[in-house]
Amino acid sequence: MMVGQALRDQQRELTVFRNRLMLSGLFIIVAFAILLGRFSWLQVVQREYYHTLAEANRISVLPVVPNRGLILDRNGEVLAANYSAYTLEITPSKVANVERAIDDLSTLIDVTPRDRRRFKKLQEESKNFESLPIRTRLTEEEVARFAVNRFRFPGFEIKARLFRSYPQGEVASHAIGYIGRINDADVKRIDDQGLTANYKGTDHIGKLGIEGAYEKELHGVTGSEQVEIDAGGRAIRALARSEPLSGNNLAVTLDLKLQKIAEEAFLDYKGALVAIDPKTGEILALVSKPGFDPNLFVDGIDPQNWDALNNSPDKPLNNRALRGQYPPGSTIKPFMALAALEYRKRSTEFTISDPGYFALPGVAHRYRDWKKEGHGLVNMHKSIVISCDTYYYGLANELGIDAIHSFLTRFGFGARTGIDIDGELAGLAPSQEWKWQRFKQKWYAGDTVSVGIGQGYLLTTPLQLAAATATIANGGVPVHPHLLRSVQDAKTQELRSPAAAAANDAAARPENIAFVRAAMVDVTRPGGTAAQAGQGAAYAMAAKTGTAQVVGMKQGERYDEKRLKQEHWDHALLIAFAPADDPKLALAILVENGKHGGSTAGPIARVVFDYYLTGKKPAGKVTLDPGAGDEEHD
Amino acid sequence: MISRIFDVLTRRIDGPLMAALALTLALGLTVVYSASGGSSVDRAFAQGRNLALAIFALWLFAQIHPQMLMRLAVPVYLSGLALLVGVALFGEVRNGARRWLNLGVTVVQPSEIMKIGVPLVLAWYFHRREEGLRMRDFAIAAIVLAIPVGLIVRQPDLGTALLIFASGFFVIFLAGLSWRVLGSVAVAGAVSLPFLWSMLHDYQRKRVLTLLDPMEDPLGAGYHIIQSTIAIGSGGILGKGWLNGTQAQLDFVPERSTDFILAVFGEEFGLIGNVVLIVLYMLIIARGMMIAANASTVFSRLIAGAITLTFFTYAFVNMGMVSGILPVVGVPLPMISYGGTALLSILIGFGILMSISTHKQLVSS
Numbered sequence: 001m002m003v004g005q006a007l008r009d010q011q012r013e014l015t016v017f018r019n020r021l022m023l024s025g026l027f028i029i030v031a032f033a034i035l036l037g038r039f040s041w042l043q044v045v046q047r048e049y050y051h052t053l054a055e056a057n058r059i060s061v062l063p064v065v066p067n068r069g070l071i072l073d074r075n076g077e078v079l080a081a082n083y084s085a086y087t088l089e090i091t092p093s094k095v096a097n098v099e100r101a102i103d104d105l106s107t108l109i110d111v112t113p114r115d116r117r118r119f120k121k122l123q124e125e126s127k128n129f130e131s132l133p134i135r136t137r138l139t140e141e142e143v144a145r146f147a148v149n150r151f152r153f154p155g156f157e158i159k160a161r162l163f164r165s166y167p168q169g170e171v172a173s174h175a176i177g178y179i180g181r182i183n184d185a186d187v188k189r190i191d192d193q194g195l196t197a198n199y200k201g202t203d204h205i206g207k208l209g210i211e212g213a214y215e216k217e218l219h220g221v222t223g224s225e226q227v228e229i230d231a232g233g234r235a236i237r238a239l240a241r242s243e244p245l246s247g248n249n250l251a252v253t254l255d256l257k258l259q260k261i262a263e264e265a266f267l268d269y270k271g272a273l274v275a276i277d278p279k280t281g282e283i284l285a286l287v288s289k290p291g292f293d294p295n296l297f298v299d300g301i302d303p304q305n306w307d308a309l310n311n312s313p314d315k316p317l318n319n320r321a322l323r324g325q326y327p328p329g330s331t332i333k334p335f336m337a338l339a340a341l342e343y344r345k346r347s348t349e350f351t352i353s354d355p356g357y358f359a360l361p362g363v364a365h366r367y368r369d370w371k372k373e374g375h376g377l378v379n380m381h382k383s384i385v386i387s388c389d390t391y392y393y394g395l396a397n398e399l400g401i402d403a404i405h406s407f408l409t410r411f412g413f414g415a416r417t418g419i420d421i422d423g424e425l426a427g428l429a430p431s432q433e434w435k436w437q438r439f440k441q442k443w444y445a446g447d448t449v450s451v452g453i454g455q456g457y458l459l460t461t462p463l464q465l466a467a468a469t470a471t472i473a474n475g476g477v478p479v480h481p482h483l484l485r486s487v488q489d490a491k492t493q494e495l496r497s498p499a500a501a502a503a504n505d506a507a508a509r510p511e512n513i514a515f516v517r518a519a520m521v522d523v524t525r526p527g528g529t530a531a532q533a534g535q536g537a538a539y540a541m542a543a544k545t546g547t548a549q550v551v552g553m554k555q556g557e558r559y560d561e562k563r564l565k566q567e568h569w570d571h572a573l574l575i576a577f578a579p580a581d582d583p584k585l586a587l588a589i590l591v592e593n594g595k596h597g598g599s600t601a602g603p604i605a606r607v608v609f610d611y612y613l614t615g616k617k618p619a620g621k622v623t624l625d626p627g628a629g630d631e632e633h634d
Numbered sequence: 635m636i637s638r639i640f641d642v643l644t645r646r647i648d649g650p651l652m653a654a655l656a657l658t659l660a661l662g663l664t665v666v667y668s669a670s671g672g673s674s675v676d677r678a679f680a681q682g683r684n685l686a687l688a689i690f691a692l693w694l695f696a697q698i699h700p701q702m703l704m705r706l707a708v709p710v711y712l713s714g715l716a717l718l719v720g721v722a723l724f725g726e727v728r729n730g731a732r733r734w735l736n737l738g739v740t741v742v743q744p745s746e747i748m749k750i751g752v753p754l755v756l757a758w759y760f761h762r763r764e765e766g767l768r769m770r771d772f773a774i775a776a777i778v779l780a781i782p783v784g785l786i787v788r789q790p791d792l793g794t795a796l797l798i799f800a801s802g803f804f805v806i807f808l809a810g811l812s813w814r815v816l817g818s819v820a821v822a823g824a825v826s827l828p829f830l831w832s833m834l835h836d837y838q839r840k841r842v843l844t845l846l847d848p849m850e851d852p853l854g855a856g857y858h859i860i861q862s863t864i865a866i867g868s869g870g871i872l873g874k875g876w877l878n879g880t881q882a883q884l885d886f887v888p889e890r891s892t893d894f895i896l897a898v899f900g901e902e903f904g905l906i907g908n909v910v911l912i913v914l915y916m917l918i919i920a921r922g923m924m925i926a927a928n929a930s931t932v933f934s935r936l937i938a939g940a941i942t943l944t945f946f947t948y949a950f951v952n953m954g955m956v957s958g959i960l961p962v963v964g965v966p967l968p969m970i971s972y973g974g975t976a977l978l979s980i981l982i983g984f985g986i987l988m989s990i991s992t993h994k995q996l997v998s999s
Contacts, residue, residue, distance in 0.1 A: 017810065017926075021923055021926060035957065038958075231885040
């Protein structure tokens with residue numbers, strides 16, 4: 001009985017076992033069928049899709065960034081160059097906690113607080129899948145130390161990159177400009193110009209000056225390399241490569257030595273100087289003081305330096321030569337004299353008796369000459385040499401503002417000169433129409449009188465003044481001021497010059513020009529307002545001094561510089577060219593708060609001419625003395 | 635003389651099973667070679683050594699009579715359990731998991747022992763109770779199973795725990811646990827899912843979520859699945875050819891010689907390769923089920939059935955995970971993936987199957 005029961009149980013147990021085994025078998029068949037279905041789906045139906053993904057994984061087209069063209073001065077001195085250095089870069093999107101990762105990194109290689117601030121600023125300005133430098137210029141040892149610990153830092157990468165360097169530092173910084181990291185606005189501009197492909201792999205773009213204006217010449221053509229990459233993004237082997245074409249080297253018209261001498265001549269004064277070859281329009285020196293070190297911008301400027309530059313009351317980033325709009329003061333007088341001659345309003349012999357002031361008929365208001373007691377009898381020649389205000393009050397009134405406007409326009413006032421770098425401002429050559437449109441106000445005769453001595457609404461940039469001076473030096477024919485001298489084609493090595501601008505018509509008749517030039521020569525001789533500057537020069541120099549008021553004076557109030565803060569002192573101006581009979585250099589100088597053109601701007605002009613015309617370097621420091629020549633006020 | 639030696643060597647070897655195993659193992663070696671870069675034979679050589687050892691173990695276990703195995707069941711289980719407790723108390727932590735025990739002589743992973751120990755002891759228990767099983771027996775079996783599984787889950791090693799649970803469950807299922815109980819356990823399991831979910835580690839939850847949407851975290855948890863499906867899919871019907879899988883050779887497939895070796899295989903040998911592999915697995919499983927069905931004792935048929943079904947579980951879980959239909963758990967592809975331990979425990983299992991297959995006549999007579 002027991003045995004039978006056991007046998008039956010055994011039998012039953014065996015049946016259950018076999019049934020369940022069979023069931024499992026069915027389940028297994030279904031499971032494998034599902035897997036086969038899945039494989040068929042992936043490998044047959046979706047095969048193309050995954051094939052594409054696999055190829056995209058495998059093959060990467062990497063841009064090969066071209067070397068940026070060099071910038072040289074007219075004598076081949078290097079103003080902007082490239083050097084190759086290792087940088088350590090982070091792709092924020094690949095790093096879980098960037099801050100902590102940088103902390104870890106700093107135990108390995110030096111990371112200064114400045115590096116961190118700069119990186120933070122970059123991070124705010126960029127998309128987080130971009131590779132951003134945390135450290136630049138790594139030493140070989142640092143590279144080695146990082147390489148050993150690489151596995152600890154996913155998302156970090158050492159890259160060999162070309163960096164821009166400006167070996168001259170602050171010298172000519174406003175003309176050369178700088179490159180900086182490409183920002184959103186740059187991206188948009190690149191897109192608009194259809195250059196997106198050419199900027200793949202490029203991080204920097206010219207922002208200002210020559211670097212900005214000739215970006216197209218300097219950038220070059222980006223090459224490409226098709227590489228097979230592994231999962232870590234490392235290139236395994238190159239499949240194909242097209243070489244990049246370096247950017248073209250540019251020679252600019254600047255003369256580095258002259259530029260340096262001119263900048264040093266400013267001492268600690270703020271201001272601007274533009275020196276032009278009057279025959280060609282080539283700009284030999286373009287000074288805006290204070291300058292800045294463009295090297296700060298190359299790998300992203302840190303916030304501290306940026307704030308210092310941006311918030312300084314001296315405005316070092318402002319290019320005063322192109323963007324500073326100042327009243328020209330008495331430096332406008334030669335042009336006013338020319339206008340009177342051209343429009344036959346006054347002859348050279350016309351003489352006034354200067355009582356020390358000018359009054360419009362029927363008006364009590366007195367326009368004062370800088371010399372209280374007056375200059376006595378003054379003809380046109382003397383009016384320029386001694387800078388007589390009274391003469392020009394009357395002259396302007398006789399010409400009328402619209403005639404003045406149209407004549408000044410011939411010399412380029414009130415309009416951009418068209419210099420080949422960006423940012424230039426137009427100044428202002430006022431007219432009746434202008435005042436009406438701007439202020440909805442009628443033009444008064446009194447407005448014209450002030451314009452006669454370069455005050456009132458009239459505003460010029462140092463560049464405009466220099467270009468206008470060059471026009472006088474060039475016998476009345478305007479030239480186009482420019483900075484680019486030649487382009488060396490990276491492919492053919494051939495030099496090409498920029499297309500010459502169309503020749504201009506003369507702005508004034510030769511005999512009138514000759515008359516004004518002669519008067520300007522006498523300005524630098526004993527009795528003239530710039531006699532000090534011309535003293536003992538080995539060549540004849542022509543000049544005109546000027547003073548631009550910073551603070552307006554009330555009627556009857558005398559300018560008392562001792563009572564004013566230095567920042568309210570008048571600006572000193574000077575326009576000049578030399579040698580007077582065959583001018584090789586024309587310039588305009590503005591010294592902010594320099595008071596008198598003769599005593600502060602004059603010595604600068606002298607140093608520049610001395611070096612350029614005779615090769616003589618200044619012995620020791622130039623002395624600029626705003627206090628000197630008080631008697632010979634202009 | 636030679637034929638006598640041959641006869642001694644092969645007496646306990648099941649021919650059809652051995653043939654299928656040999657083909658699969660040979661295939662495995664070629665894939666390991668490819669997955670290790672195709673330029674160095676080091677890995678393939680090491681795997682060859684593992685293989686030699688594992689085949690010897692298979693042969694050794696094939697010689698052991700099932701009766702003898704049954705006697706070993708309790709000691710193996712208890713020593714495995716002791717080692718697991720040891721791990722929980724003094725184990726070494728590697729990669730955030732406490733799985734290894736340093737015995738001074740060697741470092742062991744006791745959960746591997748349980749892969750054999752759990753089905754052995756359950757089969758032994760049901761064999762002893764063959765005169766009518768009651769609910770109480772199943773309850774005891776459940777406890778015997780739950781203790782080691784619980785310990786391993788806590789390590790944490792979800793993959794191994796799952797496989798050990800499966801092997802024990804298969805014994806209980808084949809022993810005839812009533813459908814009613816099975817059904818209610820399944821319902822209870824479903825109800826307690828949210829609770830179990832909250833018990834999971836973050837990384838384990840992430841793996842499940844990643845399965846639902848791999849693109850959620852394409853560079854993190856989803857990366858494995860995305861890259862392995864790209865590898866398999868891009869292989870197409872014929873495959874890219876041995877050593878020519880770009881996904882595999884350029885390192886896009888992570889853990890390509892171990893858990894994700896199927897991606898390498900599928901990319902280089904295509905759908906045809908996958909079909910061949912599945913057919914080989916099915917042949918092995920079919921042979922295992924035949925051996926189980928014809929086994930003469932409760933112990934041997936339960937153990938044979940459980941080994942076969944566990945083998946299937948290995949294969950299915952791995953293939954499902956690599957092809958993106960199951961969550962990522964650390965289960966190697968049986969007999970293909972690089973690694974000695976898994977190979978050893980699988981071939982020991984087949985050694986036991988062969989022992990059951992070749993000793994049954996003696997028992998029944």
